[in-house]
Amino acid sequence: xxxxxxxxxxxxxxxxxxxxxxxxxxxxxxxxxxxxxxxxxxxxxxxxxxxxxxxxxxxxxxxxxxxxxxxxxxxxxxxxxxxxxxxxxxxxxxxxxxxxxxxxxxxxxxxxxxxxxxxxxxxxxxxxxxxxxxxxxxxxxxxxxxxxxxxxxxxxxxxxxxxxxxxxxxxxxxxxxxxxxxxxxxxxxxxxxxxxxxxx
Numbered sequence: 001x002x003x004x005x006x007x008x009x010x011x012x013x014x015x016x017x018x019x020x021x022x023x024x025x026x027x028x029x030x031x032x033x034x035x036x037x038x039x040x041x042x043x044x045x046x047x048x049x050x051x052x053x054x055x056x057x058x059x060x061x062x063x064x065x066x067x068x069x070x071x072x073x074x075x076x077x078x079x080x081x082x083x084x085x086x087x088x089x090x091x092x093x094x095x096x097x098x099x100x101x102x103x104x105x106x107x108x109x110x111x112x113x114x115x116x117x118x119x120x121x122x123x124x125x126x127x128x129x130x131x132x133x134x135x136x137x138x139x140x141x142x143x144x145x146x147x148x149x150x151x152x153x154x155x156x157x158x159x160x161x162x163x164x165x166x167x168x169x170x171x172x173x174x175x176x177x178x179x180x181x182x183x184x185x186x187x188x189x190x191x192x193x194x195x196x197x198x199x200x
Contacts, residue, residue: 006070013063014139015154020059022158024052025132028125029165057107060100092141095134102131132162 027049031042064080067073075093079086081101084094109116109124136155140146146155 002070002072006066007072010063010066010070011143011145013059013066014143015151017056017059017063018136018139018155018158020052021056021132021135022162024049024056025128025162026165027052028128029169032169053107053110057103060103064100089142092138096138096142099131099134099138102127102134106131129162129166 027045031046031049067075068077068080073088075086075088079093080097083097083101084090086093106125106128109121113121136159140155143151145151
């Protein structure tokens with residue numbers, strides 16, 4: 001079965017998915033931050049992150065399903081989960097498949113989070129960045145409108161927002177570690193001063 005509607009659905013879900021996935025990643029970065037505001041508490045950010053993550057998964061499944069149903073190009077159902085086995089755009093489709101597989105692993109480990117060691121869950125969750133990046137590259141390589149002005153601006157904006165969020169998080173972590181080291185140093189110096197004063 002093929003029709004213009006399926007093509008528009010495929011491209012539409014792909015474009016919207018990039019935007020929603022980007023917002024999910026950015027909110028995930030913000031949710032791990034230390035800052036808390038009366039007007040925007042952390043649980044709100046975490047709740048939005050989870051809601052958008054669920055929407056991303058639904059959009060991803062819809063995008064893959066429409067690609068299989070639309071017979072304009074030959075994409076089999078197993079090619080949505082087994083990377084690099086397609087005759088149609090094997091590299092670009094394979095990158096999208098890897099992105100889907102990583103997302104499924106992240107979702108599965110998030111559902112089982114209470115039963116997993118936190119460090120393992122966190123390390124698996126970090127692969128979300130790889131899934132997002134592979135999804136963006138997949139869209140650039142296989143999207144028929146990827147070189148149009150609006151699409152270039154949209155993709156560049158999504159990449160820029162994620163890079164800025166990642167940099168702000170790295171800077172926050174670095175500053176937090178330096179502050180903790182300084183406080184530890186000051187505490188050590190105070191304790192040395194107390195000991196020295198008491199020994200006189």
